[in-house]
Amino acid sequence: MNERYNFAEIEKKWQIYWEDNDSFKTVEDPDKEKYYVLEMFPYPSGKLHMGHVRNYSIGDVIARQKHMAGYNVLHPMGWDAFGLPAENAAIKNGVEPSLWTLSNIEEMKTQLKTMGFSYDWDREIASCKPDYYKWMQWLFIQFFNNGLAYKKENPVNWCSSCKTVLANEQVVDGACERCKTPVGKKKLSQWYFKITDYAEELLESLNTLDGWPNKVKIMQRNWIGKSVGADVNFDIYNTDKNISVFTTRPDTLFGVTSMVFAPEHPLVEELVTGTEYEATVMEYVKKAQILSDVERSTTDREKTGVFTGHYCVNPMTGKNVPIYVSDYVLMDYGTGAVMGVPAHDQRDFEFATKFRLDIIPVVDTDNPEIDVNNLKEAFDAEGTMINSGKFNGMNNKETIEEIIKDIEEKGIGKRSVNYRLRDWLISRQRYWGAPIPMIYCEDCGWVPEEEENLPVMLPKDVEFTGKGESPLVTSKTFVKAKCPKCGKQGNREIDTMDTFLDSSWYFLRFCDPQNSEKAFDKEKTDYWMNVDQYIGGVEHAILHLLYSRFFQAALCDMGLVSTKEPFTNLLTQGMVIKDGKKMSKSIGNVVSPEKIINKYGSDTARLFILFAAPPEKELDWLDAGVEGSYRFLNRVYRLVYELTDKVKAAPDSYKPVTSSDKEILCILHNAIKKVTDDTSGRFQFNTAISAIMELVNGIYKYKEIENANEGIIKDCIENLIVILSPFTPHICEEMWQHIGHDSSVYNMAWPEYDKDALIKDTVEIVVQVNGKVKEKLNMASDLNKDEFEKTAMESESIKALVEGLNIVKIITVPGKLINIVVK
RNA sequence: GCCGGAGUGGCGGAAUUGGCAGACGCACAGGACUUAAAAUCCUGCGAUCCUUACAGAUCGUACCGGUUCGAUCCCGGUCUCCGGCACCA
Numbered sequence: 001m002n003e004r005y006n007f008a009e010i011e012k013k014w015q016i017y018w019e020d021n022d023s024f025k026t027v028e029d030p031d032k033e034k035y036y037v038l039e040m041f042p043y044p045s046g047k048l049h050m051g052h053v054r055n056y057s058i059g060d061v062i063a064r065q066k067h068m069a070g071y072n073v074l075h076p077m078g079w080d081a082f083g084l085p086a087e088n089a090a091i092k093n094g095v096e097p098s099l100w101t102l103s104n105i106e107e108m109k110t111q112l113k114t115m116g117f118s119y120d121w122d123r124e125i126a127s128c129k130p131d132y133y134k135w136m137q138w139l140f141i142q143f144f145n146n147g148l149a150y151k152k153e154n155p156v157n158w159c160s161s162c163k164t165v166l167a168n169e170q171v172v173d174g175a176c177e178r179c180k181t182p183v184g185k186k187k188l189s190q191w192y193f194k195i196t197d198y199a200e201e202l203l204e205s206l207n208t209l210d211g212w213p214n215k216v217k218i219m220q221r222n223w224i225g226k227s228v229g230a231d232v233n234f235d236i237y238n239t240d241k242n243i244s245v246f247t248t249r250p251d252t253l254f255g256v257t258s259m260v261f262a263p264e265h266p267l268v269e270e271l272v273t274g275t276e277y278e279a280t281v282m283e284y285v286k287k288a289q290i291l292s293d294v295e296r297s298t299t300d301r302e303k304t305g306v307f308t309g310h311y312c313v314n315p316m317t318g319k320n321v322p323i324y325v326s327d328y329v330l331m332d333y334g335t336g337a338v339m340g341v342p343a344h345d346q347r348d349f350e351f352a353t354k355f356r357l358d359i360i361p362v363v364d365t366d367n368p369e370i371d372v373n374n375l376k377e378a379f380d381a382e383g384t385m386i387n388s389g390k391f392n393g394m395n396n397k398e399t400i401e402e403i404i405k406d407i408e409e410k411g412i413g414k415r416s417v418n419y420r421l422r423d424w425l426i427s428r429q430r431y432w433g434a435p436i437p438m439i440y441c442e443d444c445g446w447v448p449e450e451e452e453n454l455p456v457m458l459p460k461d462v463e464f465t466g467k468g469e470s471p472l473v474t475s476k477t478f479v480k481a482k483c484p485k486c487g488k489q490g491n492r493e494i495d496t497m498d499t500f501l502d503s504s505w506y507f508l509r510f511c512d513p514q515n516s517e518k519a520f521d522k523e524k525t526d527y528w529m530n531v532d533q534y535i536g537g538v539e540h541a542i543l544h545l546l547y548s549r550f551f552q553a554a555l556c557d558m559g560l561v562s563t564k565e566p567f568t569n570l571l572t573q574g575m576v577i578k579d580g581k582k583m584s585k586s587i588g589n590v591v592s593p594e595k596i597i598n599k600y601g602s603d604t605a606r607l608f609i610l611f612a613a614p615p616e617k618e619l620d621w622l623d624a625g626v627e628g629s630y631r632f633l634n635r636v637y638r639l640v641y642e643l644t645d646k647v648k649a650a651p652d653s654y655k656p657v658t659s660s661d662k663e664i665l666c667i668l669h670n671a672i673k674k675v676t677d678d679t680s681g682r683f684q685f686n687t688a689i690s691a692i693m694e695l696v697n698g699i700y701k702y703k704e705i706e707n708a709n710e711g712i713i714k715d716c717i718e719n720l721i722v723i724l725s726p727f728t729p730h731i732c733e734e735m736w737q738h739i740g741h742d743s744s745v746y747n748m749a750w751p752e753y754d755k756d757a758l759i760k761d762t763v764e765i766v767v768q769v770n771g772k773v774k775e776k777l778n779m780a781s782d783l784n785k786d787e788f789e790k791t792a793m794e795s796e797s798i799k800a801l802v803e804g805l806n807i808v809k810i811i812t813v814p815g816k817l818i819n820i821v822v823k
Numbered sequence: 824g825c826c827g828g829a830g831u832g833g834c835g836g837a838a839u840u841g842g843c844a845g846a847c848g849c850a851c852a853g854g855a856c857u858u859a860a861a862a863u864c865c866u867g868c869g870a871u872c873c874u875u876a877c878a879g880a881u882c883g884u885a886c887c888g889g890u891u892c893g894a895u896c897c898c899g900g901u902c903u904c905c906g907g908c909a910c911c912a
Contacts, residue, residue: 215906218827222908247912299824299910328910338912347910420911611848612835620835624849687837690847766843771893773843811892817842821892
């Protein structure tokens with residue numbers, strides 16, 4: 001160890017040491033309690049950014065601390081390697097996507113290794129490799145065989161820039177989540193995963209996820225969007241047809257004064273064909289289809305619509321109500337038609353006002369400011385039923401239940417639940433993804449490829465036309481295939497899978513990454529699953545985290561895994577920002593991890609990123625703050641260097657004598673306690689580090705006093721290195737070796753703090769008068785309540801303060817404070 | 824519009840169960856060491872008032888109010904910012 005802190009040399013040395021000694025290799029060990037730490041695996045863009053550094057530094061502290069605390073820790077890393085950038089690079093530069101991706105992986109892996117993360121690299125996986133996507137395809141077939149994958153034609157989200165369809169979850173504010181291009185509609189036949197079958201389960205089971213941030217659970221709840229109500233049948237007057245509508249407000253049935261169909265509703269054309277209304281209605285329908293989702297779904301847009309010439313019968317009143325078509329009604333929610341209750345629904349109110357339809361109130365209120373017979377806007381609060389026959393006078397909330405019973409008895413409707421969640425569209429018209437292992441046969445329909453023929457390899461002889469059809473169609477070898485059922489010539493599916501499928505089960509493959517017989521061995525997943533601590537950005541709150549939960553639940557039902565939920569605890573780390581803005585090339589405020597590592601070393605980078613903010617919050621990158629972390633590591637290094645001889649010569653046991661001895665030991669054990677608590681469960685690395693800083697400051701002071709005990713110095717220095725090591729492992733290994741150890745500090749047992757050391761002989765007692773701090777007195781900590789009060793009351797300054805006043809009450813918190821209430 | 828979350832010094836943040844507001848760090852200022860600088864070490868650092876000084880007083884956790892001996896923390900209301908959803912019947 002040099003006199004000066006040479007981070008470059010030290011970091012290199014220990015990275016080689018860990019690699020040569022297989023320090024982070026993990027195998028199943030039934031005798032040891034396991035702990036699975038997982039950070040969301042990266043897309044191999046080629047460059048590590050600060051968000052990665054933050055994500056993986058957090059995970060590494062947890063993994064290292066848990067290892068030292070005696071757990072058998074699984075801490076793997078891999079690559080979410082399929083996806084658009086590789087293919088776009090191929091179109092632009094003519095590089096083969098696989099080569100581009102694999103070289104990026106190499107580059108990023110080197111960068112990750114310079115950070116000193118404790119990954120078991122033997123478990124590395126890359127989703128673009130045939131040994132991974134083979135099992136992706138196998139899993140697809142399991143979903144298909146269990147009725148959870150199907151193909152249907154539907155208007156789908158289409159990104160004209162990415163030239164592919166998108167799942168609902170990938171459309172943000174009406175635009176493509178990746179490239180921000182406004183999303184259009186296209187009618188295509190596509191593969192879907194039946195995530196809606198699991199809507200209720202995914203919703204219910206959120207309640208069991210105590211280790212998840214509330215925010216994420218609420219976002220998922222909203223996304224699933226459960227509504228409880230009833231389906232009600234309306235007969236269409238003068239026809240043999242009827243229409244069912246979903247409503248959450250069966251109590252307002254008597255107030256229905258119109259029926260409104262979505263423009264796409266199949267009955268619309270049927271009803272108007274051959275009538276005088278055909279021309280105007282069909283023109284409206286055509287116009288609506290051109291509108292983009294964004295245009296159509298703005299709430300402040302004026303309502304539009306056309307009358308169809310037909311009426312349907314309000315089943316409660318028997319009265320005819322007109323049927324309209326309007327684009328505020330969505331085809332893919334409920335039944336694609338809604339009953340119009342203008343008095344109690346704002347949208348219906350606007351529609352009725354515009355088309356001069358009847359507004360019949362059926363819920364009244366005591367509120368004197370609202371006259372339900374002369375409404376300025378819809379009244380949607382609680383109230384008393386009116387104009388509703390036998391239900392008049394009841395509370396409307398209670399009426400909901402009564403009316404559902406009533407319509408069920410009459411056979412005109414039934415209780416019903418609707419979800420906003422839609423099935424997951426998983427086809428992509430792109431090359432760089434796992435081929436969907438399905439073959440279309442004219443006789444047998446869609447048939448899965450046989451297991452022994454997996455993987456269905458991505459062909460190399462393709463043209464990247466960028467035209468919006470899967471490039472696989474251009475392969476001369478790929479498309480034609482024999483039907484696995486009847487042997488007749490068929491065609492392979494040419495679309496590839498959404499890459500979110502790859503990431504929906506990678507945590508299972510990490511348990512058994514090299515298995516060539518199965519996707520994963522159940523015994524192994526039974527040992528390692530669930531992921532005890534999952535860490536990643538909150539931007540995946542709905543997408544990846546919902547899909548993975550769906551996969552796990554479905555695989556559990558298929559008997560492939562044993563638990564319904566994959567991630568026991570979730571930590572969503574905040575963004576790294578600079579100057580108040582997200583780091584981005586266009587703003588020019590990007591700080592590259594590489595530069596920081598070269599200038600200060602990765603230990604400094606890790607320390608700063610963990611110290612500057614609690615993990616869930618945004619982290620403001622401050623160059624001066626990095627300097628500070630670097631300064632601290634130098635300070636620790638100098639301290640250890642200076643005290644090494646004393647530490648080596650010191651006896652193993654000692655007896656604290658002086659108050660300084662007790663004070664420094666109190667600081668030491670407080671630091672051990674704080675770091676233990678803050679790295680397991682609470683995850684407040686910033687305060688853990690500040691406790692270590694206090695310890696360092698304490699040792700600096702203690703070593704200067706005349707009769708400093710060398711045994712205590714040794715105890716402090718050794719524990720300091722051990723508890724700092726999860727944060728800054730390289731420098732700690734170096735110091736650990738220097739003070740005379742020949743094994744890695746990573747293999748040291750995590751220290752336990754001594755409760756007794758935290759108890760002080762004397763404590764500072766706060767004396768308040770009427771709740772205001774007036775005096776601080778030192779007292780023996782073992783005084784009882786009466787003695788506390790007595791000591792306080794006898795103090796000169798307190799006597800002076802309360803003199804001549806009437807003492808009403810004295811409140812005492814032993815060991816902390818005394819509050820004297822006077823008048 | 825609906826649903827969440829947050830608001831504390833010049834800055835990042837701390838206060839874990841209702842009990843000393845501002846730990847730890849950054850920035851800044853003064854000093855020591857040095858021919859000098861860097862590095863390092865020491866001291867100060869919420870506001871206002873008062874005092875020659877030592878010290879002291881009052882206010883202060885977005886704003887208004889409440890509960891309590893005592894509120895950054897609990898309750899009611901207001902404002903601002905951030906995030907999610909949004910014509911979902």
